[in-house]
Amino acid sequence: MAVRLDPEDSEMNTLYRLAGDLSGKMVLEVGCGDGRLTWGYGHKPALVHALDPKTEKIAAAKRTLPPQWYGRVKFFATSLEEFAAAANQRYDVAILSWSL
């Protein structure tokens, strides 16, 4: 499909401008969908936990997860409610990705 999204990287540039350098940070992304935004910044943080209640979107994200990111970037098919109930750690940065 010849669809091109945000070819000037406006979203990622704005994210870095507001969030600063994500290197070494622990990041929680809520509403990650198929990982469209995650792929843009996922190489930097020490840890990324990305969640979305849509199982088919998370399955797609897991399929395209770069092998070198295994263990450091994890996708969860769950709601924020369920994730918060089970979470045993806190994050430096939370990203609400078009999800409220």
Add this chain to the structure above:
Amino acid sequence: MPAEGMVHALKQIHSLLQPGGLLIDIHPSGEPPPIHVRLAEQQICVGWVNEESEFVSYFQTDTALAEAVKNGWFRQEQQTRFAFVTFADTLYELHDHLAQNWEDMIIDQQIMTQADDLLRSAEADKEVIVREWIKMTALRQQPIPTAAIDSGNPGTDGKPDSRVDGKNEDTIIVVE
């Protein structure tokens, strides 16, 4: 998500962040995105993407964020806007993409027809473009004052917070 649900979600985010952690919220501004057909150097607006909900939820998001700030859970540090632009070679590719990623999106048939006619009028160097204005907000998690914890979990009006459901109570105390 209903407005109360958004505020509840922000409360949960507060409890998931390290003290002084950063929340980045990204959501559309609520302005209907224009659809343009580009034919070489010329761009022609053929209409706007609409939503069944008429973009109400985005304004509710603004309200929920404002409430989270008012409640003392976060301090707004920065807010800005950027254009998220989607390009497609054909209208049908654009429509399929939007339908998969934007649940209650509507493009009127009249707009589809007009765009399709324009695209058919040129052999090459043509595309269809949707430009969405997106808000991005950085909010800093605020600590819960010890005095508020000691005084028994007050709400914004100094009374007990009836919205507290018992879970994570220590992190969702509301004070002004």
